[in-house]
Every structure is written in C-alpha cells, then in structure tokens.
Amino acid sequence: MLSSHAELAKALQSVLTPDAVLSGDAAERAYDCDAYTVDRNNPSAVVLPRSTEDVAKVVRWCNKNDVPFTARGAGTGLSGGVLPAMGGVVLSTKRMTKILEIDYDNRCLLAQAGIPNKRLSDAVKDRGLYFAPDPSSQSVSTIGGNIGENAGGPHTLKYGVTVQHILGLTMVDPLGEILHLGGKLPGAPGYDFVGIVVGSEGTMGIVTEAWVKLCPIPKAVATALISYRNVADACRTVAEIIAQGTIPAALEMMDHGILRAVRAAFGLEYPEGTLAMLLIECDGEPDRVAHEMESVQKVCKKNGALQIRLAEDEAERAKLWTARKKGIGAMGRIAPSIVTHDGVIPRSKLPEMLEFVYDVSWRYQIGVANLFHAGDGNLHPCFYFNDRDPEQVKSVVAAGEEIIRRCVELGGSVSGEHGIGIEKVDLMPLMFTPEDMEFQATAKRIFNDGSLCNPCKVLPSQKGCVEHRRRWRGTAW
Amino acid sequence: MVIPETLEEIANIVRDAKGTVIFHARPQPHPFAISGPTGPDVVAISMSSYEGIIEHDVADQVVVVRAGTTLTQLQSHLAITGQCLPLPRFDANYELATATIHGPLIDKIAFNLPHGLQFQCGSWRDWIIGMKIVRADGTIVKCGSKAVKNVAGFDVQKLMIGARNTLGLVAEVTLKTYPIEALPLSEVQIVPTMAGRAPNFIQRVLPTDLNAAIRSLGQQLIACDRPSSTLWAEVRPMESPRRFNGDWIMRAGAGPRNLEFPDAALVKLMRRTKELFDPGYKLNPGAMGIF
Amino acid sequence: MDRRSGVIGYVDDRTGERLNFTLPLSTRIGPVMVETVSRVSAQNMNDILELTTHCIRCGFCLESCPTFVTTANEIESPRGRIYLVRSAVEGLLDWQKDVRPHIELCLGCRACETACPSGVEYGRILEGAKEKLEQDRPQFSKLALLNATTRPSTLKAQLAMGKLLPGKRIPTPISMLLSKQKPEVDQPTPQKLSPLPPLIHSQLKPVQGQVYLLEGCAMRVLFPRVHEATRRLLRRIGYEVLETAQGCCGAMHAHNGYIDTTKSVGRELLIAMSREIPVIVNSAGCGSTMKDYGNILEDTAGATKFAKRTFDASEFLFANGLMEELASASGLPVTATYHDACHLAHGQKITSQPRELIQAIPRLTYVPLQEADMCCGSAGVYNVLQPKMARSLVERKYANIEETGARIVATGNPGCHAWIAQAAQEHGKKISVLHTMELLEAAFCGLEPFMN
Numbered sequence A: 001m002l003s004s005h006a007e008l009a010k011a012l013q014s015v016l017t018p019d020a021v022l023s024g025d026a027a028e029r030a031y032d033c034d035a036y037t038v039d040r041n042n043p044s045a046v047v048l049p050r051s052t053e054d055v056a057k058v059v060r061w062c063n064k065n066d067v068p069f070t071a072r073g074a075g076t077g078l079s080g081g082v083l084p085a086m087g088g089v090v091l092s093t094k095r096m097t098k099i100l101e102i103d104y105d106n107r108c109l110l111a112q113a114g115i116p117n118k119r120l121s122d123a124v125k126d127r128g129l130y131f132a133p134d135p136s137s138q139s140v141s142t143i144g145g146n147i148g149e150n151a152g153g154p155h156t157l158k159y160g161v162t163v164q165h166i167l168g169l170t171m172v173d174p175l176g177e178i179l180h181l182g183g184k185l186p187g188a189p190g191y192d193f194v195g196i197v198v199g200s201e202g203t204m205g206i207v208t209e210a211w212v213k214l215c216p217i218p219k220a221v222a223t224a225l226i227s228y229r230n231v232a233d234a235c236r237t238v239a240e241i242i243a244q245g246t247i248p249a250a251l252e253m254m255d256h257g258i259l260r261a262v263r264a265a266f267g268l269e270y271p272e273g274t275l276a277m278l279l280i281e282c283d284g285e286p287d288r289v290a291h292e293m294e295s296v297q298k299v300c301k302k303n304g305a306l307q308i309r310l311a312e313d314e315a316e317r318a319k320l321w322t323a324r325k326k327g328i329g330a331m332g333r334i335a336p337s338i339v340t341h342d343g344v345i346p347r348s349k350l351p352e353m354l355e356f357v358y359d360v361s362w363r364y365q366i367g368v369a370n371l372f373h374a375g376d377g378n379l380h381p382c383f384y385f386n387d388r389d390p391e392q393v394k395s396v397v398a399a400g401e402e403i404i405r406r407c408v409e410l411g412g413s414v415s416g417e418h419g420i421g422i423e424k425v426d427l428m429p430l431m432f433t434p435e436d437m438e439f440q441a442t443a444k445r446i447f448n449d450g451s452l453c454n455p456c457k458v459l460p461s462q463k464g465c466v467e468h469r470r471r472w473r474g475t476a477w
Numbered sequence B: 001m002v003i004p005e006t007l008e009e010i011a012n013i014v015r016d017a018k019g020t021v022i023f024h025a026r027p028q029p030h031p032f033a034i035s036g037p038t039g040p041d042v043v044a045i046s047m048s049s050y051e052g053i054i055e056h057d058v059a060d061q062v063v064v065v066r067a068g069t070t071l072t073q074l075q076s077h078l079a080i081t082g083q084c085l086p087l088p089r090f091d092a093n094y095e096l097a098t099a100t101i102h103g104p105l106i107d108k109i110a111f112n113l114p115h116g117l118q119f120q121c122g123s124w125r126d127w128i129i130g131m132k133i134v135r136a137d138g139t140i141v142k143c144g145s146k147a148v149k150n151v152a153g154f155d156v157q158k159l160m161i162g163a164r165n166t167l168g169l170v171a172e173v174t175l176k177t178y179p180i181e182a183l184p185l186s187e188v189q190i191v192p193t194m195a196g197r198a199p200n201f202i203q204r205v206l207p208t209d210l211n212a213a214i215r216s217l218g219q220q221l222i223a224c225d226r227p228s229s230t231l232w233a234e235v236r237p238m239e240s241p242r243r244f245n246g247d248w249i250m251r252a253g254a255g256p257r258n259l260e261f262p263d264a265a266l267v268k269l270m271r272r273t274k275e276l277f278d279p280g281y282k283l284n285p286g287a288m289g290i291f
Numbered sequence C: 001m002d003r004r005s006g007v008i009g010y011v012d013d014r015t016g017e018r019l020n021f022t023l024p025l026s027t028r029i030g031p032v033m034v035e036t037v038s039r040v041s042a043q044n045m046n047d048i049l050e051l052t053t054h055c056i057r058c059g060f061c062l063e064s065c066p067t068f069v070t071t072a073n074e075i076e077s078p079r080g081r082i083y084l085v086r087s088a089v090e091g092l093l094d095w096q097k098d099v100r101p102h103i104e105l106c107l108g109c110r111a112c113e114t115a116c117p118s119g120v121e122y123g124r125i126l127e128g129a130k131e132k133l134e135q136d137r138p139q140f141s142k143l144a145l146l147n148a149t150t151r152p153s154t155l156k157a158q159l160a161m162g163k164l165l166p167g168k169r170i171p172t173p174i175s176m177l178l179s180k181q182k183p184e185v186d187q188p189t190p191q192k193l194s195p196l197p198p199l200i201h202s203q204l205k206p207v208q209g210q211v212y213l214l215e216g217c218a219m220r221v222l223f224p225r226v227h228e229a230t231r232r233l234l235r236r237i238g239y240e241v242l243e244t245a246q247g248c249c250g251a252m253h254a255h256n257g258y259i260d261t262t263k264s265v266g267r268e269l270l271i272a273m274s275r276e277i278p279v280i281v282n283s284a285g286c287g288s289t290m291k292d293y294g295n296i297l298e299d300t301a302g303a304t305k306f307a308k309r310t311f312d313a314s315e316f317l318f319a320n321g322l323m324e325e326l327a328s329a330s331g332l333p334v335t336a337t338y339h340d341a342c343h344l345a346h347g348q349k350i351t352s353q354p355r356e357l358i359q360a361i362p363r364l365t366y367v368p369l370q371e372a373d374m375c376c377g378s379a380g381v382y383n384v385l386q387p388k389m390a391r392s393l394v395e396r397k398y399a400n401i402e403e404t405g406a407r408i409v410a411t412g413n414p415g416c417h418a419w420i421a422q423a424a425q426e427h428g429k430k431i432s433v434l435h436t437m438e439l440l441e442a443a444f445c446g447l448e449p450f451m452n
Helices: A005-015 A025-030 A052-065 A117-127 A143-149 A193-197 A231-243 A256-266 A286-302 A314-325 A327-334 A347-364 A390-409 A425-431 A434-445 B007-016 B071-079 B092-097 B105-111 B156-160 B207-220 B264-277 C031-039 C045-052 C066-071 C078-089 C095-105 C111-115 C122-136 C140-150 C152-162 C172-179 C218-222 C224-236 C251-255 C259-272 C284-290 C303-308 C313-319 C322-327 C352-359 C387-404 C414-426 C436-445
Strands: A045-047 A069-072 A089-092 A099-103 A108-112 A166-172 A178-182 A206-213 A220-228 A250-255 A276-284 A305-310 A337-340 A367-372 A381-385 B020-024 B042-046 B053-057 B062-066 B128-134 B140-144 B169-176 B188-190 B201-204 B221-225 B230-233 B248-251 C007-011 C018-022 C209-213 C239-241 C279-281 C310-312 C335-338 C408-411 C432-435
Touching (some): A005 A052, A025 C078, A052 A069, A052 A178, A069 A143, A099 A117, A108 A117, A117 A143, A143 A206, A193 B156, A231 A250, A231 A276, A231 A347, A250 A256, A256 A314, A256 A367, A276 A314, A327 A367, A327 A381, A381 A390, A425 A434, A434 B156, A434 B264, B007 B140, B092 B221, B128 B156, B207 B221, C045 C078, C045 C122, C066 C387, C078 C095, C111 C122, C140 C152, C140 C251, C209 C224, C218 C414, C224 C239, C224 C313, C224 C322, C224 C432, C251 C259, C251 C284, C279 C284, C284 C310, C310 C313, C313 C322, C313 C436, C322 C436, C408 C436, C414 C432
Parallel strands (some): A045 A089, A069 A089, C335 C408
Antiparallel strands (some): A099 A108, A166 A178, A166 A206, A220 A305, A250 A276, A250 A367, B221 B230
C-alpha cells in the first residue's frame, strides 16, 4: 500500500496523465458520496480516464498496488452505490461521453459510459428514435450508471427497465482485462453475462461502452392528470386499469403531501379537495392510444375521479412531467431534510400498503409525502423532517424500517430501482437467506475473486468492510 | 430414471448423486439438445411429476409455477382469467416451424429458443421475476421476488435462462403474465412449401442482413420472423449456411456443433462460470457443447 | 408534544375524517418556510450555511454547468462548489487553499439555478463565498480591474492609452498578474456611432410615459449604439427616457465579492432614479443585480420597490406593444439566432420574450441555437481572470453558432456581445454579433448602421 494520498496520486499521474488525476482535500471531499449523503468516505484520489484502455490501466495498477477502486458516473445514485467504502481510487467516467457509432438501420447505438442518458435520445430524435429508459435523473445520470443500477423510471411499466435495452457491453473486469459481452443481437446462445452485469452496481467490473437499443418514438401520446378525493379511489383505479388489460406507458401517483410541494414549486393546479392524483400516459398508434385513453377515463370516472385533465399540447405535457420528475426535488424547498424510500410491493397491495405508510407517519409524528410508480407497485414514501433534531431522526429511522419490513412481508422487495448500494446492504437478509446470498456471491466471483472492485456493496458481511455506520434508512432527498 | 415429486426430493437426489446428473424434462430429448453421457453412474431425473401452479395472483398478474408444468397447461390455466405468457397463440404449424413445441417450462427456459413475439413482447429473461434453483450440491436457493420491479441483489436468474441447467436446476419460476387482450399478432411467416417440416437450424441476423440471409438459405428456409430478424431452416447436417456479421446460430442434430462460441474470451468466462457454480461438472455434462 | 408547533392536516382514508397533527415549525410545509429562507441574506457564515443546506446533492445541476461540462471535474460543478463552501464554513476545508480556486473558476452564470429542483440560491452562495474570500485575502489587482472597468472616465482614459500599446490583446503582464495565464481577451474597442435616420414623431405613437434607462459604466463607453437603439425602440412604443445623472449599478462588484461597493453605488442609483417610473436595463448582468436590490440593499428604503420596477429592455418592450409595432416594420431578410445571456436566462428567467420579438421581425428567418443557454465564457470580467476556460467556452459557443448557419447572432448583454464578437472576428467575420436591441431597431431602419 502506498503511504500517502499524495504519493498515490503521483503514481496514478504517471499511469494516465497529470490532468486526469484529481487529488487533495477538495477533491476528496467532493467525491465522498453520491446523492445518498448519509454515509460518506473519502477516496484517496479521483481519476478521469478517457477510454476503455485508460480504465484498464488504472484497474491493473490498483490490483498491483492492492488499492480498492470504485466507478462513478454522475453521482446521482440514491443508495451510495459509488461511495468509495474502503477509500482508494474513484474512476469517474465523465470524460467518456462520446457516442461512438449509430446504426440507424438496426436501431442501436454504441456510446461511452459517461454520456448522460438524455443525450442518447437527443442524438437520434431527428430520425424518430429514442432510448426508452427514463429515470427522473436522465438529464444528468450516465448510461454507465443506469447500467450499474439497472435504472427504472416512470415508463418502465410498458417499456421495461434498463436491462431490456442493453444489447452489448465493453467492460473492464476487476483484474483489468477488457471483456466484450453480448452484441447487437439479443438472445445469443451461452450464458447471459449482460443480464447479470446490468444491475450489479459496479461490483463485477467497470462498464466502459454499451450498445443500446433504440425504439421508435411513439406516433401518438396522450397524457392525463386525474384528481381524486382520496388515495383509496386512486389505488382502485390503478388496480382496475391493470386488471382490464390496458398497459399504459406510465401510471404514476401523487398524494396530498407531494401535491402541496408541487403546487408551490411548479404552479400545478388541481381542484379543491384533491388528496390524490394519477398521472397516466398512453402511447403508440393513434387509434390505439385514443381507445386506451377512453377506457382509462371510464375506469377513472367509475372510481370517483374529481377531474380528468388531458394535456392539450406538448408544452402542457412537459409541464405535467416536470411536476412528476422534479417532485421529490421540490420537497427540498419546503423541508430541511427528506428521506425517500424505494420499496416495492405486489401492486394489488397498494391500498393496504399506503394505509400502513400513513399509519406509520401518524404514529411517529413525521410528515410523509408519496409520489411513485403506482403501475409497478414501486413506492417512494418521502419523509420530511428536521435532521438537526435527533429525536426526529430517530423516528425517521424507525419509521423507514417498519415500511421496508412491511414491503417484504407483502411479497415485495426492499428496492425497486434505487439499488442496494451501501444503504440497504444490511436489509438484504430480510429477503434472502445466507444460502441465497452465497448463490449471488458465486455469480459475482465470475468476474472477481478479490475485494478491490467497489467493495462492501450489495452483499452484506464482506471481508474487511466496516459496519454500515448510521442506521438511517433511505436517501436524504 | 427417477421421477421426484417434491423440491426436497429433487434436492436430495442432486446432493446424493455420485456421478453426473441429467435432467430429462420430457419423454424425448429436446430437439436442440446435445446428448450427454450414459452409464451406471448417471442419474437421470425427470421433472414430469414436479408440476402444477403454486400460486396465481390474478390482480397482480404474477404466477408461481413448478418447472415441470407444460406450457399448454400453464397457458390454459392463465386463460381462464384472461391472462397468458406473451407467446404466439396455439397453432400447430407455427409450433412445428419454429421448434416451439409446447413442452414443459424447464425446457423452454433451459433452451431459451426464439419465438414469434420476442420483438413485440420480450422473452423469458423479461418475464421471469423470480426463481427457485437447486444447486449442484443440493442446496435450494431463490432469487428475485414477486414484485414486478426489483433490483435487490444480483439477477442470477438471468444467468440460468438459456444455461441448459448446467449451472443449477431451475425448479420453480415466478413469471409476469400478460393480458390476452393486448397480445399482438405474431408476424412469423411460414414458407408454404415447407409446411410440416421441423427446423434444425435457427439464425438471427441484423435487420440489414435479413434479406441476404433469406436468399442465402433459399429453399431450406422454413419460417421467418421479420420484426426480430429470426430465421428457421432445415439444413443438411454437414452444410454450413452463410454467416453474417454479428449474427448467431443454433443447430440441432449436429452434436457438439449445435452451439458455436467463436469468442475464446467468452468461452473462458463460461468455463469459469461453470466451475464456480458446478465445480464437479456434475450437472448436465455436454449440454453446452464446450463442456 | 410541547416543543412542537404548526399543524399539518391529514385525512384518514379509512374514515374520511380529517385529522390534524403537529410538526416543529422548522419542518412546516407550505409558504412559511420558503419565505423565511429566501429573506436570509448571504452576509455571514450562518446565512451561507443555511443556503447550502438546501442542496440535497441530487446532481441535476451537473450538465447545466459549463465548467463541469468542460472539465468533467465535480469540484468544478455547482454541487461540488456548494459542498466545498459548506465544508469550509463547517471548518472541514480551508477557504483559501481548498475553496478559492474553484469558486474563482465559476462563471456565475447561474444555469444551475434553472436546473435545480430544490430552488437552491446558488448565486447568493457564490456571492457570499466570494465576499468571504475577498475579505480574508483581498486581491488588489482584481479590485483595480473592477474599478477600471466600472468607472467610465478611467475606462476611456485606458482605452486611449491602450491604443499606444502593441498588439490587440490586453497586455500579458497585466494578464499574468490577474490570472497567471496568457491573455485571451482583446482590448475593448468602443462601438462606432453611425447616424441613424431621424424618428418622425408624427408617425409614432404619442408619448404615454417616461422611463429611466440604465446607462451603466462600461456599457455607455463601449456600446453607445445599443443605448441609442433602446431609446428609439422605447419611443416607438410611446415611452420617453428621462435623462438623469447616474453611475454604476454595482453588479460586477457583487459578482466578484465586493458587496459593500455594490451597496454604496446601489444606494446612489436609487437616489438618481428615485421617481416611481420603470427602470429599463439592456445589460443582463446589471438587470439581474438590480432586480436583487431587495436582498442586497435590504436595509435601504425603497430598494424592494426599485427592484420591482426594474425591467430588462426586451421584457418591457415585449409587454408594452413592440410586437405590434414590429408587424408594420420593413423587416430584415436575414437568418438570425439568439444566444441567452446567463443573467437574462438564469438570473432573470427571461428566455421567451427576446426570441418572440426577434421572430416577429418581418422577413427574418430565425434558427434555434444548440446549447443557447450555456455561458459563452465572458461572464463579466471572467475572461480576463480565467482566460483558458473562457476561451474553451467561447470556441464551443462559436461552433454552435456556426452550426446554425445564421449570419447574425443576437444577445442581451455587453459581455457576451464583445466576447462572441471577438471569436467571430477571429473566425473570419462570417457572423455578426448584435445586441437584441440593435437587431430589433434594425428591423425598422435597416442593418447598415449596426454592421461595423
């Protein structure tokens, strides 16, 4: 082990170039966590490689010198996936932002890992194509990060999560070997390595390039905002829409807590007495969209909708989506601290689960706002509180714990899209037995026997990892 | 041939087997299978009695099912509530032409053959949200959950799909179901003169190469799915049809040549994977061609 | 429950019954909190700390930040800088060693404020941090530069002296002193005033009111034509400029950490423009600061009111009938695009009005500009203080402009105007840079007088 951070940075400068290495107190501070701010740890240095070869060089150097390393994209993750848990080197992909090849005819595109998700769609929109996964952070979050976390988003209900849109990968394995997995065509014989690497949270290697699938932009889109007198009516609507066989492109719910914030931040208007809202979008062929929207509206009316507002044009549609996508961020305007959870439940259990969430909030006297992907049963209860009051913090921790446990009891999962990272690593035993986790650990060893590549993530009790420091569940935003 | 009826029985048989274990899912082997070893120390397991639907949550559109269940059985159960797995509707011609005979799920998942709606509705890796697996040492493990969206832990179930049970035996699966009403029509075209023939060659090419591939297969072509640019053909065993950049093929009746892995690095990675999951090369030896 | 106050309503879905429960005041949802926070002035460490705590580190600002996009380094991003400032306030980092270089590389374009879902007031954090840095260790050379640029008489004298020096650029020794880098910026050259056809009053709308026009410091020396165009446009919609003796608005000082100077010159401006009539500003940087006088001069009577009657020229003209006047203008058969000045788009949230006005010019073909709201690198005196970064940004900007195929690019701020014009000249004068006011006036009296 090199004796000081300065020495380590100097050595890395000779591996790459001096301008590709960041070191010093300010750099260590700026890269000590992602958007999950509860746990932090300083890296020894940050490197900004420009190519797959650069990444491989750094990884090989780390192996030779027994230095842990962690890949990082835009640092928008919500579970501490890029936290340098054991210190060492942070490899930022932010100088790898090129689109290397676009194959319009075969509807796919090869990009470097550091490019923001949204830029993929921007690059091909003139040809009527787009990249379907749309996490709320898509204007900044990188394709590499999306692959690491198998990112979701509001439109996963119809179009699937990231893994369904990744065709092939170039990856630097934990020993520094460059691997090419998959290709332009899915379904090839052999083991599905792309399927296991996507969503492995950067623990199986560092993805540097990816072939992604492009989809045709839907010919027609209809977006409706529906107000309800109570959450139960909205939940029933969700269940009925799914049950009748309609698959909307998105089916999102907002409750009264979030509506107040969204009204304050984005001027979103709704009728008096509204306590829940659904944002429903249908897309595809014009006839089908019209038909689907009609049947959706019928279900809404039947379940006591107060008002159904259809977006008149693209501008209004964009406004509705801004309110949805930046809704959690808007909570930051009105409360000093927020914590957002990411539990999933079978969607028929929504009414029961929401009731439970409100009950927890009432018992612990902590405000809660809900804004989530109702169509997938992916909840995002957001507690707002003051983190300088230790009693409130304690309540928030306990309340979060109860909610996550309940999700698992109802047959769901501790995470729908934010990932396990460092945040939920000790919740894994709620879902999995030691044997189950050993099975997952075996899969991880396909690429790595050691513990240098993004250590301490996903699977609990790894060699040498410190105890997850603060039991403050959820994300501080 | 042993025919276990419970998960524990299967696990015990696998654990206690001294030699190798071969999984037989059906009376006759899958047409695209590569036959493995025979002999006194080979334990052959038939999954035909480990069948049936464990749980079907209609409102959530999720079904948990034993792997010995046939697809026909599962589809007819789901149809009662207006649901299905999004595979093309039952049609004998189609099934024959695309080698998708309605066998048990364990075969479907193990071979992961292309089907006529894969472009429109995805495939097994998109539908399976959870699994129970019997490992080579007889341990029963699970991955995934019943939630349709879940990122907790590694998606090891994806590794099992198309792995021909060489990494573990897929015993139970949790699947997302699909409303029948929303099921699109399959666009698979069957060459009229080839009706009634079964394919021994499947090729998937890039859409830009599709017409060239169709021409190259010529009279041997049985069926074609344009949206996914997949072709089914009957080729003479010794013949090697034209390959295209980035394509892949699967063959039947060509022994170890049934599967081709041109990338040495990938073969190395597959071997490593096999050794980690099944260090004694106990499960379905020979099934992947390379081991 | 005794320490808790503030009531939140909650309706029980089972019973439909409305329940109330209470929360501490500080976490109360609703406008109460917003108000208390936005009134805090970034004058001391506690205030800065309070402002930084609103950042939830979501990272949505990253791609909007020109220095982050250029360097890919998170220390040079809004999130990074906010975190550094917060850490310095908390005593975990050293202000001068760890924070200063990164604060100085910030353009102050505030594009991050537009991107921020949490409403973090980055501009105020930045000004607060700069003030702290300058107070602890003043940079006299920078102060001298500010004073030189913001005092019309000094600036004029310097321009005269500059003509005696060899080369187009500002002198290398001065640049080395300010930035430790070679200069990139040409010495400023004042616009030539070409005669414009006289306005025929009988054909104009009758005068219906008076307004003030901020003449500013550098603007009046370097861009007299822009003021002339603004005066004429105002007259076309029926407003007359009430002439008054006035000085600098203090924007440059505020952006560089000298809030006290801003306060004193701001107070003078309040006195000089004391009548309750609109104040029209055609320099985005100035307008942005003047609209913030309510915060900056919080202890001065009338500051908030003054801020409320301050309008960017495009904003005022758009709202008061120029669209109608343009309809009958002779128009311009040119292709034009528009670059958002940061302090207009992000500082004042004005993006649609100038575009609508330009598009209303008869016969003009408008083409949108990629990355229109990304800073050009001028940023006040930034291109003098950070020549390298400013150069890379203006090259990126120029490439985007060239891509549009437009012959004219309009913008609403003198800094952008001069800096992009320099780049356009270096690239062979294929593209002309005009202030939005010049382009709009040209719609009535032709491009000729504005093209040299």
